[in-house]
Amino acid sequence: MLAGLSADYYTRLEQGRERNPSAQVLDALSRALELDADQEMHLYRLARLVPASRGGGGREPVSPMLLQLMDTYAATSAFVLNRTLDILAMNRLAEALFSSFADTDNLVRMVFTDPAGPEFFTEWHRAAQSTVASLRLAVGHDPHDARLTRLVEEISAASPAFRQLWEQGHVRGKTAEAKELLHPDVGRLSLTFQAFDVRDKPGQQLVIYQAQPGSPSDHALKLLESLSANYRDHEDADLP
Template identity: 55%
Template sequence: MADNDLGDFLRNGRSGLRPEEVGMASYGTRRVPGPRREEVAVLAGINADYCTRVEQGRERRPSAQVLDALSRALRLDDARGHLHRPAGTAARRPRRPRARPGQPRSRQLMDGYPHTPALVLNRTLDILATNALADALYSPFHPADNLARMTFADPAGRTFCQDWDRAAQATVANLRQAAGCQRDDPRPHGLVDTLTENSADFARLWGSHTVRGKTQEAKRFLHPDVGPLTLSYQAFDVREAPGRQLVICHAEPASSSAEALHLLGSIHATRTRPSPRGADRT
Protein backbone atom coordinates (compact mmCIF):
# COMPACT_ATOMS: atom_id res chain seq x y z
CA MET A 1 0.00 0.00 0.00
CA ALA A 2 1.33 3.47 -0.81
CA ASP A 3 2.44 5.76 2.00
CA ASN A 4 -0.55 8.04 1.48
CA ASP A 5 -3.05 5.76 -0.21
CA LEU A 6 -6.03 7.65 1.18
CA GLY A 7 -4.72 11.02 -0.02
CA ASP A 8 -3.94 9.63 -3.48
CA PHE A 9 -7.45 8.23 -3.69
CA LEU A 10 -9.04 11.55 -2.67
CA ARG A 11 -6.95 13.51 -5.17
CA ASN A 12 -7.93 11.10 -7.92
CA GLY A 13 -11.58 11.53 -6.92
CA ARG A 14 -11.28 15.32 -7.16
CA SER A 15 -9.56 15.25 -10.53
CA GLY A 16 -12.23 12.94 -11.94
CA LEU A 17 -15.01 15.50 -11.35
CA ARG A 18 -15.86 18.74 -13.11
CA PRO A 19 -16.81 21.61 -10.77
CA GLU A 20 -20.18 22.04 -12.48
CA GLU A 21 -21.00 18.38 -11.73
CA VAL A 22 -21.12 19.21 -8.03
CA GLY A 23 -22.77 22.61 -8.42
CA MET A 24 -19.60 24.73 -8.22
CA ALA A 25 -18.94 27.59 -10.64
CA SER A 26 -15.62 27.23 -12.45
CA TYR A 27 -13.44 30.34 -12.08
CA GLY A 28 -9.74 31.15 -12.00
CA THR A 29 -6.82 28.91 -12.93
CA ARG A 30 -7.12 25.34 -11.69
CA ARG A 31 -4.07 23.13 -11.16
CA VAL A 32 -6.35 20.07 -11.39
CA PRO A 33 -9.51 19.73 -13.48
CA GLY A 34 -11.80 19.03 -10.55
CA PRO A 35 -13.01 20.98 -7.51
CA ARG A 36 -10.49 22.63 -5.20
CA ARG A 37 -9.94 21.25 -1.69
CA GLU A 38 -11.79 24.24 -0.24
CA GLU A 39 -14.79 23.50 -2.47
CA VAL A 40 -14.77 19.85 -1.45
CA ALA A 41 -14.70 20.91 2.19
CA VAL A 42 -17.77 23.10 1.64
CA LEU A 43 -19.60 20.26 -0.07
CA ALA A 44 -18.66 17.82 2.69
CA GLY A 45 -19.44 20.28 5.50
CA ILE A 46 -16.01 19.94 7.12
CA ASN A 47 -13.17 22.34 7.92
CA ALA A 48 -11.07 23.22 4.85
CA ASP A 49 -7.77 22.93 6.74
CA TYR A 50 -8.78 19.51 8.05
CA CYS A 51 -9.72 18.41 4.53
CA THR A 52 -6.27 19.51 3.30
CA ARG A 53 -4.51 17.62 6.10
CA VAL A 54 -6.43 14.43 5.27
CA GLU A 55 -5.49 14.64 1.60
CA GLN A 56 -1.85 15.46 2.32
CA GLY A 57 -1.52 12.56 4.72
CA ARG A 58 -1.01 14.72 7.82
CA GLU A 59 -4.25 13.40 9.30
CA ARG A 60 -4.08 9.60 9.20
CA ARG A 61 -7.18 8.69 11.18
CA PRO A 62 -10.19 10.68 10.00
CA SER A 63 -13.48 9.53 11.44
CA ALA A 64 -15.94 7.37 9.55
CA GLN A 65 -18.34 10.34 9.46
CA VAL A 66 -15.71 12.52 7.73
CA LEU A 67 -14.97 9.82 5.15
CA ASP A 68 -18.67 9.34 4.46
CA ALA A 69 -19.05 13.09 3.95
CA LEU A 70 -16.07 13.16 1.56
CA SER A 71 -17.42 10.18 -0.41
CA ARG A 72 -20.74 11.97 -0.88
CA ALA A 73 -19.03 15.24 -1.87
CA LEU A 74 -16.85 13.49 -4.47
CA ARG A 75 -19.66 11.28 -5.79
CA LEU A 76 -17.80 8.19 -4.58
CA ASP A 77 -20.69 6.40 -2.89
CA ASP A 78 -19.98 3.24 -4.91
CA ALA A 79 -16.40 3.33 -3.61
CA ARG A 80 -17.29 3.97 0.01
CA GLY A 81 -15.80 0.69 1.23
CA HIS A 82 -12.48 1.37 -0.48
CA LEU A 83 -12.37 4.92 0.92
CA HIS A 84 -12.64 3.58 4.48
CA ARG A 85 -10.09 0.79 4.03
CA PRO A 86 -6.79 2.75 3.99
CA ALA A 87 -7.91 4.77 6.99
CA GLY A 88 -8.84 1.63 8.93
CA THR A 89 -12.34 2.95 9.66
CA ALA A 90 -14.53 0.68 7.56
CA ALA A 91 -18.19 1.16 8.30
CA ARG A 92 -20.00 -1.69 9.94
CA ARG A 93 -21.51 -4.05 7.44
CA PRO A 94 -25.23 -4.65 7.60
CA ARG A 95 -26.07 -8.02 9.01
CA ARG A 96 -26.45 -10.51 6.22
CA PRO A 97 -29.61 -12.56 6.09
CA ARG A 98 -29.10 -16.25 6.64
CA ALA A 99 -29.21 -18.18 3.41
CA ARG A 100 -32.31 -20.28 2.98
CA PRO A 101 -31.80 -24.02 3.00
CA GLY A 102 -32.32 -25.91 -0.20
CA GLN A 103 -30.93 -25.83 -3.74
CA PRO A 104 -30.10 -22.37 -5.15
CA ARG A 105 -32.41 -21.28 -7.96
CA SER A 106 -29.67 -19.63 -10.00
CA ARG A 107 -29.29 -22.65 -12.25
CA GLN A 108 -33.02 -22.66 -13.04
CA LEU A 109 -32.91 -18.96 -13.85
CA MET A 110 -29.92 -19.32 -16.15
CA ASP A 111 -31.36 -22.29 -17.97
CA GLY A 112 -34.49 -20.20 -18.52
CA TYR A 113 -32.47 -18.02 -20.91
CA PRO A 114 -31.50 -20.53 -23.62
CA HIS A 115 -30.93 -17.86 -26.28
CA THR A 116 -28.70 -15.51 -24.32
CA PRO A 117 -25.58 -15.97 -22.16
CA ALA A 118 -26.18 -16.02 -18.41
CA LEU A 119 -23.68 -16.43 -15.59
CA VAL A 120 -23.32 -15.95 -11.84
CA LEU A 121 -20.45 -13.84 -10.50
CA ASN A 122 -19.24 -12.98 -7.04
CA ARG A 123 -17.71 -9.63 -6.06
CA THR A 124 -14.24 -10.84 -7.03
CA LEU A 125 -15.51 -11.62 -10.55
CA ASP A 126 -15.15 -15.39 -10.14
CA ILE A 127 -17.46 -17.18 -12.58
CA LEU A 128 -19.47 -19.48 -10.32
CA ALA A 129 -22.03 -20.84 -12.78
CA THR A 130 -22.92 -20.53 -16.46
CA ASN A 131 -25.54 -21.66 -18.91
CA ALA A 132 -24.65 -23.33 -22.21
CA LEU A 133 -24.48 -20.11 -24.23
CA ALA A 134 -22.22 -18.43 -21.68
CA ASP A 135 -19.90 -21.45 -21.96
CA ALA A 136 -19.90 -20.92 -25.72
CA LEU A 137 -19.27 -17.18 -25.40
CA TYR A 138 -16.24 -17.62 -23.13
CA SER A 139 -14.87 -20.71 -24.92
CA PRO A 140 -11.73 -18.84 -26.11
CA PHE A 141 -10.50 -18.74 -22.50
CA HIS A 142 -8.75 -21.64 -20.79
CA PRO A 143 -10.02 -21.76 -18.17
CA ALA A 144 -13.00 -19.38 -18.05
CA ASP A 145 -12.78 -18.96 -14.29
CA ASN A 146 -12.42 -15.29 -13.35
CA LEU A 147 -13.14 -12.21 -15.47
CA ALA A 148 -10.20 -10.25 -14.04
CA ARG A 149 -7.70 -13.03 -14.70
CA MET A 150 -9.19 -13.57 -18.17
CA THR A 151 -8.86 -9.85 -18.99
CA PHE A 152 -5.27 -9.36 -17.82
CA ALA A 153 -3.57 -12.77 -17.77
CA ASP A 154 -5.13 -14.82 -20.58
CA PRO A 155 -3.71 -14.26 -24.09
CA ALA A 156 -7.26 -14.34 -25.49
CA GLY A 157 -8.31 -11.32 -23.42
CA ARG A 158 -7.07 -8.50 -25.64
CA THR A 159 -8.48 -10.03 -28.82
CA PHE A 160 -11.79 -11.07 -27.28
CA CYS A 161 -12.51 -7.68 -25.66
CA GLN A 162 -12.66 -5.17 -28.51
CA ASP A 163 -12.75 -2.25 -26.06
CA TRP A 164 -9.97 -3.73 -23.94
CA ASP A 165 -8.92 -0.47 -22.26
CA ARG A 166 -12.45 0.23 -21.09
CA ALA A 167 -12.95 -3.39 -19.99
CA ALA A 168 -9.66 -3.30 -18.08
CA GLN A 169 -10.59 -0.08 -16.26
CA ALA A 170 -14.01 -1.47 -15.33
CA THR A 171 -12.45 -4.70 -14.08
CA VAL A 172 -9.98 -2.86 -11.83
CA ALA A 173 -12.79 -0.64 -10.53
CA ASN A 174 -14.86 -3.70 -9.62
CA LEU A 175 -11.93 -5.28 -7.79
CA ARG A 176 -11.39 -2.04 -5.84
CA GLN A 177 -14.98 -2.25 -4.67
CA ALA A 178 -14.56 -5.93 -3.78
CA ALA A 179 -11.42 -5.19 -1.75
CA GLY A 180 -13.28 -2.46 0.12
CA CYS A 181 -16.32 -4.62 0.84
CA GLN A 182 -14.37 -7.72 1.83
CA ARG A 183 -11.59 -6.41 4.02
CA ASP A 184 -11.20 -9.72 5.89
CA ASP A 185 -11.51 -11.98 2.84
CA PRO A 186 -8.11 -13.02 1.46
CA ARG A 187 -9.53 -13.85 -1.98
CA PRO A 188 -9.76 -10.32 -3.51
CA HIS A 189 -6.46 -9.23 -2.00
CA GLY A 190 -4.72 -12.40 -3.18
CA LEU A 191 -6.08 -11.91 -6.69
CA VAL A 192 -4.91 -8.29 -6.72
CA ASP A 193 -1.42 -9.33 -5.58
CA THR A 194 -1.19 -12.00 -8.29
CA LEU A 195 -2.35 -9.70 -11.07
CA THR A 196 -0.10 -6.87 -9.89
CA GLU A 197 2.89 -9.19 -9.98
CA ASN A 198 2.10 -10.64 -13.40
CA SER A 199 0.54 -7.77 -15.34
CA ALA A 200 2.13 -4.35 -15.75
CA ASP A 201 -1.16 -3.02 -17.15
CA PHE A 202 -3.04 -4.14 -14.05
CA ALA A 203 -0.40 -2.67 -11.74
CA ARG A 204 -0.62 0.68 -13.56
CA LEU A 205 -4.42 0.81 -13.41
CA TRP A 206 -4.53 -0.35 -9.79
CA GLY A 207 -2.17 2.46 -8.87
CA SER A 208 -4.53 5.02 -10.39
CA HIS A 209 -7.01 4.54 -7.50
CA THR A 210 -10.01 4.59 -9.82
CA VAL A 211 -13.25 3.20 -8.40
CA ARG A 212 -16.50 3.40 -10.31
CA GLY A 213 -19.74 1.47 -10.20
CA LYS A 214 -20.96 -0.79 -12.95
CA THR A 215 -22.37 0.77 -16.09
CA GLN A 216 -24.94 -0.57 -18.54
CA GLU A 217 -22.89 0.23 -21.63
CA ALA A 218 -22.87 -2.40 -24.37
CA LYS A 219 -19.70 -4.46 -24.74
CA ARG A 220 -18.03 -5.42 -28.00
CA PHE A 221 -16.44 -8.84 -28.39
CA LEU A 222 -14.65 -10.66 -31.18
CA HIS A 223 -15.32 -14.39 -31.01
CA PRO A 224 -13.13 -16.70 -33.12
CA ASP A 225 -16.14 -18.79 -34.18
CA VAL A 226 -18.71 -16.13 -35.15
CA GLY A 227 -16.88 -12.80 -35.38
CA PRO A 228 -18.03 -9.49 -33.83
CA LEU A 229 -20.66 -9.41 -31.07
CA THR A 230 -22.18 -6.39 -29.35
CA LEU A 231 -23.94 -7.37 -26.13
CA SER A 232 -25.72 -5.40 -23.43
CA TYR A 233 -26.22 -6.86 -20.00
CA GLN A 234 -28.35 -6.70 -16.88
CA ALA A 235 -27.17 -7.73 -13.40
CA PHE A 236 -29.49 -8.99 -10.66
CA ASP A 237 -28.58 -9.60 -7.02
CA VAL A 238 -28.99 -13.21 -5.90
CA ARG A 239 -30.96 -12.81 -2.69
CA GLU A 240 -30.17 -16.27 -1.37
CA ALA A 241 -26.42 -15.62 -1.76
CA PRO A 242 -25.46 -12.01 -0.84
CA GLY A 243 -22.57 -10.67 -2.87
CA ARG A 244 -23.43 -12.73 -5.95
CA GLN A 245 -25.05 -11.48 -9.14
CA LEU A 246 -26.85 -13.13 -11.99
CA VAL A 247 -25.67 -11.44 -15.20
CA ILE A 248 -27.76 -11.73 -18.37
CA CYS A 249 -26.12 -10.69 -21.66
CA HIS A 250 -28.34 -9.96 -24.64
CA ALA A 251 -28.10 -8.76 -28.23
CA GLU A 252 -30.36 -6.27 -29.97
CA PRO A 253 -33.24 -8.26 -31.52
CA ALA A 254 -32.86 -9.02 -35.25
CA SER A 255 -29.30 -7.62 -35.21
CA SER A 256 -26.19 -9.25 -36.62
CA SER A 257 -25.12 -9.94 -33.03
CA ALA A 258 -28.37 -11.80 -32.35
CA GLU A 259 -27.75 -13.93 -35.45
CA ALA A 260 -24.17 -14.53 -34.34
CA LEU A 261 -25.34 -15.65 -30.88
CA HIS A 262 -27.77 -18.10 -32.48
CA LEU A 263 -24.96 -19.48 -34.63
CA LEU A 264 -22.63 -19.68 -31.64
CA GLY A 265 -25.20 -21.70 -29.72
CA SER A 266 -25.56 -24.14 -32.64
CA ILE A 267 -21.78 -24.55 -32.96
CA HIS A 268 -21.39 -25.16 -29.23
CA ALA A 269 -24.27 -27.68 -29.16
CA THR A 270 -22.71 -29.59 -32.05
CA ARG A 271 -19.29 -29.70 -30.37
CA THR A 272 -20.64 -30.87 -27.03
CA ARG A 273 -23.16 -33.39 -28.40
CA PRO A 274 -22.17 -36.96 -27.48
CA SER A 275 -20.95 -39.07 -30.39
CA PRO A 276 -23.50 -41.64 -31.66
CA ARG A 277 -22.90 -45.15 -30.42
CA GLY A 278 -20.91 -47.14 -32.91
CA ALA A 279 -19.58 -44.08 -34.77
CA ASP A 280 -16.32 -44.46 -36.65
CA ARG A 281 -13.52 -43.60 -34.22
CA THR A 282 -10.69 -43.79 -36.66
Protein backbone atom coordinates in the same frame (compact mmCIF):
# COMPACT_ATOMS: atom_id res chain seq x y z
CA MET B 1 -13.19 24.74 0.69
CA LEU B 2 -16.05 22.98 -1.11
CA ALA B 3 -16.41 20.42 1.70
CA GLY B 4 -16.10 23.00 4.46
CA LEU B 5 -13.07 21.25 5.97
CA SER B 6 -9.78 22.71 7.08
CA ALA B 7 -6.79 21.99 4.87
CA ASP B 8 -5.03 20.40 7.84
CA TYR B 9 -7.89 17.97 8.57
CA TYR B 10 -8.30 17.06 4.89
CA THR B 11 -4.54 16.42 4.64
CA ARG B 12 -4.71 14.09 7.65
CA LEU B 13 -7.52 12.17 5.94
CA GLU B 14 -5.53 11.80 2.71
CA GLN B 15 -2.42 10.66 4.58
CA GLY B 16 -4.30 8.17 6.74
CA ARG B 17 -3.53 9.97 9.99
CA GLU B 18 -7.25 10.56 10.60
CA ARG B 19 -9.15 7.28 10.39
CA ASN B 20 -12.49 8.08 12.03
CA PRO B 21 -14.28 10.75 9.98
CA SER B 22 -17.90 11.35 10.86
CA ALA B 23 -20.83 10.71 8.54
CA GLN B 24 -21.20 14.48 8.15
CA VAL B 25 -17.61 14.75 6.93
CA LEU B 26 -18.15 11.94 4.43
CA ASP B 27 -21.37 13.57 3.20
CA ALA B 28 -19.50 16.83 2.63
CA LEU B 29 -16.64 15.08 0.82
CA SER B 30 -19.06 13.09 -1.36
CA ARG B 31 -20.78 16.30 -2.47
CA ALA B 32 -17.52 18.17 -3.04
CA LEU B 33 -15.95 15.33 -5.02
CA GLU B 34 -19.23 14.60 -6.86
CA LEU B 35 -19.01 10.89 -6.07
CA ASP B 36 -21.53 8.57 -7.68
CA ALA B 37 -23.50 6.01 -5.66
CA ASP B 38 -20.86 3.24 -5.91
CA GLN B 39 -18.05 5.58 -4.95
CA GLU B 40 -19.97 7.08 -2.04
CA MET B 41 -20.89 3.67 -0.61
CA HIS B 42 -17.29 2.52 -1.03
CA LEU B 43 -16.15 5.57 0.95
CA TYR B 44 -18.60 4.75 3.75
CA ARG B 45 -17.48 1.11 3.84
CA LEU B 46 -13.83 2.14 4.11
CA ALA B 47 -14.75 4.39 7.05
CA ARG B 48 -16.78 1.51 8.59
CA LEU B 49 -19.93 3.63 8.76
CA VAL B 50 -22.18 1.00 7.21
CA PRO B 51 -23.06 -2.42 8.67
CA ALA B 52 -20.66 -5.22 7.82
CA SER B 53 -21.73 -7.18 4.74
CA ARG B 54 -23.42 -10.51 5.32
CA GLY B 55 -21.66 -13.38 3.59
CA GLY B 56 -18.11 -13.43 2.38
CA GLY B 57 -18.82 -13.27 -1.32
CA GLY B 58 -16.36 -16.14 -1.71
CA ARG B 59 -16.68 -19.31 -3.76
CA GLU B 60 -20.03 -20.19 -2.24
CA PRO B 61 -22.18 -22.51 -4.36
CA VAL B 62 -24.80 -21.00 -6.63
CA SER B 63 -28.33 -22.00 -5.64
CA PRO B 64 -29.91 -24.80 -7.72
CA MET B 65 -32.90 -22.57 -8.48
CA LEU B 66 -30.65 -19.90 -9.98
CA LEU B 67 -28.78 -22.51 -12.02
CA GLN B 68 -32.09 -23.78 -13.32
CA LEU B 69 -33.17 -20.25 -14.22
CA MET B 70 -29.91 -19.56 -16.07
CA ASP B 71 -30.39 -22.69 -18.18
CA THR B 72 -33.70 -21.31 -19.48
CA TYR B 73 -31.88 -18.33 -21.05
CA ALA B 74 -31.23 -20.04 -24.38
CA ALA B 75 -30.71 -16.78 -26.31
CA THR B 76 -28.59 -14.98 -23.71
CA SER B 77 -25.36 -15.84 -21.95
CA ALA B 78 -25.59 -15.76 -18.17
CA PHE B 79 -23.01 -16.27 -15.45
CA VAL B 80 -22.58 -15.63 -11.73
CA LEU B 81 -19.71 -13.64 -10.21
CA ASN B 82 -18.61 -13.07 -6.65
CA ARG B 83 -16.89 -9.95 -5.29
CA THR B 84 -13.43 -11.05 -6.44
CA LEU B 85 -14.91 -11.70 -9.91
CA ASP B 86 -14.59 -15.47 -9.72
CA ILE B 87 -17.02 -17.03 -12.19
CA LEU B 88 -19.05 -19.42 -10.06
CA ALA B 89 -21.42 -20.74 -12.73
CA MET B 90 -22.28 -20.28 -16.40
CA ASN B 91 -25.07 -21.35 -18.67
CA ARG B 92 -24.30 -23.13 -21.94
CA LEU B 93 -24.28 -20.02 -24.11
CA ALA B 94 -21.84 -18.29 -21.73
CA GLU B 95 -19.55 -21.32 -21.96
CA ALA B 96 -19.69 -21.04 -25.76
CA LEU B 97 -19.16 -17.27 -25.64
CA PHE B 98 -15.98 -17.64 -23.54
CA SER B 99 -14.72 -20.75 -25.34
CA SER B 100 -11.55 -19.05 -26.59
CA PHE B 101 -10.21 -18.64 -23.03
CA ALA B 102 -7.94 -21.28 -21.56
CA ASP B 103 -9.69 -20.97 -18.19
CA THR B 104 -12.86 -19.21 -17.16
CA ASP B 105 -12.45 -19.32 -13.40
CA ASN B 106 -11.89 -15.58 -12.86
CA LEU B 107 -12.78 -12.52 -14.95
CA VAL B 108 -9.66 -10.59 -13.88
CA ARG B 109 -7.37 -13.36 -15.14
CA MET B 110 -9.35 -13.60 -18.37
CA VAL B 111 -8.92 -9.89 -19.07
CA PHE B 112 -5.30 -9.41 -17.97
CA THR B 113 -3.37 -12.68 -18.22
CA ASP B 114 -5.11 -14.88 -20.81
CA PRO B 115 -3.77 -14.30 -24.35
CA ALA B 116 -7.35 -14.39 -25.66
CA GLY B 117 -8.34 -11.33 -23.61
CA PRO B 118 -7.07 -8.45 -25.78
CA GLU B 119 -8.54 -10.01 -28.94
CA PHE B 120 -11.88 -11.05 -27.41
CA PHE B 121 -12.49 -7.69 -25.72
CA THR B 122 -12.07 -5.41 -28.74
CA GLU B 123 -12.22 -2.33 -26.50
CA TRP B 124 -9.71 -3.93 -24.16
CA HIS B 125 -8.64 -0.85 -22.21
CA ARG B 126 -12.25 -0.01 -21.42
CA ALA B 127 -12.89 -3.60 -20.30
CA ALA B 128 -9.72 -3.51 -18.20
CA GLN B 129 -10.73 -0.28 -16.45
CA SER B 130 -14.22 -1.61 -15.73
CA THR B 131 -12.87 -4.91 -14.38
CA VAL B 132 -10.41 -3.28 -11.99
CA ALA B 133 -12.99 -0.75 -10.81
CA SER B 134 -15.40 -3.60 -10.00
CA LEU B 135 -12.72 -5.55 -8.16
CA ARG B 136 -11.83 -2.44 -6.12
CA LEU B 137 -15.29 -2.52 -4.54
CA ALA B 138 -14.31 -5.75 -2.76
CA VAL B 139 -11.79 -3.80 -0.68
CA GLY B 140 -14.59 -1.89 1.03
CA HIS B 141 -16.33 -5.12 2.05
CA ASP B 142 -13.20 -6.70 3.51
CA PRO B 143 -9.80 -5.02 2.96
CA HIS B 144 -8.08 -7.99 4.63
CA ASP B 145 -9.70 -10.70 2.53
CA ALA B 146 -6.95 -13.25 1.83
CA ARG B 147 -8.47 -14.29 -1.51
CA LEU B 148 -8.53 -10.68 -2.72
CA THR B 149 -4.98 -10.03 -1.53
CA ARG B 150 -3.63 -13.11 -3.32
CA LEU B 151 -5.45 -12.24 -6.54
CA VAL B 152 -4.21 -8.64 -6.58
CA GLU B 153 -0.63 -9.76 -5.90
CA GLU B 154 -0.82 -12.43 -8.62
CA ILE B 155 -2.22 -10.19 -11.36
CA SER B 156 -0.02 -7.23 -10.36
CA ALA B 157 3.06 -9.40 -10.84
CA ALA B 158 1.84 -10.64 -14.22
CA SER B 159 0.38 -7.44 -15.68
CA PRO B 160 1.83 -3.91 -15.44
CA ALA B 161 -1.44 -2.60 -16.90
CA PHE B 162 -3.42 -4.10 -14.02
CA ARG B 163 -0.94 -2.75 -11.48
CA GLN B 164 -1.25 0.77 -12.90
CA LEU B 165 -5.05 0.68 -12.95
CA TRP B 166 -5.23 -0.79 -9.45
CA GLU B 167 -3.08 2.00 -8.05
CA GLN B 168 -5.48 4.60 -9.47
CA GLY B 169 -8.12 3.44 -6.99
CA HIS B 170 -11.25 3.91 -9.15
CA VAL B 171 -14.40 2.05 -8.09
CA ARG B 172 -17.51 1.22 -10.10
CA GLY B 173 -19.97 -1.60 -9.72
CA LYS B 174 -21.36 -3.69 -12.55
CA THR B 175 -24.80 -2.46 -13.56
CA ALA B 176 -25.35 -2.12 -17.31
CA GLU B 177 -22.91 -1.45 -20.12
CA ALA B 178 -22.28 -2.09 -23.82
CA LYS B 179 -19.67 -4.65 -24.82
CA GLU B 180 -17.86 -5.10 -28.13
CA LEU B 181 -16.54 -8.65 -28.43
CA LEU B 182 -14.85 -10.72 -31.11
CA HIS B 183 -15.63 -14.43 -31.06
CA PRO B 184 -13.42 -16.79 -33.12
CA ASP B 185 -16.41 -18.71 -34.50
CA VAL B 186 -19.14 -16.10 -35.07
CA GLY B 187 -17.18 -12.85 -35.38
CA ARG B 188 -17.96 -9.45 -33.91
CA LEU B 189 -20.66 -9.13 -31.25
CA SER B 190 -22.22 -5.90 -30.00
CA LEU B 191 -23.87 -6.83 -26.71
CA THR B 192 -25.15 -5.18 -23.57
CA PHE B 193 -24.94 -6.65 -20.12
CA GLN B 194 -27.10 -6.23 -17.06
CA ALA B 195 -25.98 -7.21 -13.56
CA PHE B 196 -28.34 -8.24 -10.74
CA ASP B 197 -27.54 -8.79 -7.08
CA VAL B 198 -28.42 -12.28 -5.82
CA ARG B 199 -30.47 -11.47 -2.74
CA ASP B 200 -30.03 -14.80 -0.93
CA LYS B 201 -26.26 -14.90 -1.59
CA PRO B 202 -24.74 -11.50 -0.65
CA GLY B 203 -21.69 -10.83 -2.82
CA GLN B 204 -22.96 -12.82 -5.81
CA GLN B 205 -24.15 -11.16 -9.01
CA LEU B 206 -25.99 -12.61 -11.98
CA VAL B 207 -24.65 -11.08 -15.21
CA ILE B 208 -26.59 -11.43 -18.47
CA TYR B 209 -25.22 -10.59 -21.93
CA GLN B 210 -27.79 -10.00 -24.65
CA ALA B 211 -28.04 -8.59 -28.17
CA GLN B 212 -30.56 -6.23 -29.71
CA PRO B 213 -33.35 -8.46 -31.10
CA GLY B 214 -33.05 -8.90 -34.86
CA SER B 215 -29.56 -7.39 -35.01
CA PRO B 216 -26.53 -9.07 -36.63
CA SER B 217 -25.24 -9.77 -33.12
CA ASP B 218 -28.54 -11.45 -32.24
CA HIS B 219 -28.18 -13.74 -35.26
CA ALA B 220 -24.54 -14.40 -34.30
CA LEU B 221 -25.55 -15.41 -30.76
CA LYS B 222 -28.19 -17.76 -32.15
CA LEU B 223 -25.59 -19.26 -34.47
CA LEU B 224 -23.22 -19.69 -31.52
CA GLU B 225 -25.95 -21.42 -29.53
CA SER B 226 -26.63 -23.73 -32.48
CA LEU B 227 -22.93 -24.54 -32.91
CA SER B 228 -22.67 -25.24 -29.19
CA ALA B 229 -25.73 -27.50 -29.26
CA ASN B 230 -24.33 -29.46 -32.23
CA TYR B 231 -21.02 -29.88 -30.40
CA ARG B 232 -22.81 -31.21 -27.32
CA ASP B 233 -24.86 -33.61 -29.46
CA HIS B 234 -21.65 -35.01 -30.98
CA GLU B 235 -20.13 -35.40 -27.51
CA ASP B 236 -23.24 -37.19 -26.24
CA ALA B 237 -23.19 -39.50 -29.28
CA ASP B 238 -19.61 -40.49 -28.50
CA LEU B 239 -20.49 -41.56 -24.96
CA PRO B 240 -20.77 -45.31 -24.41
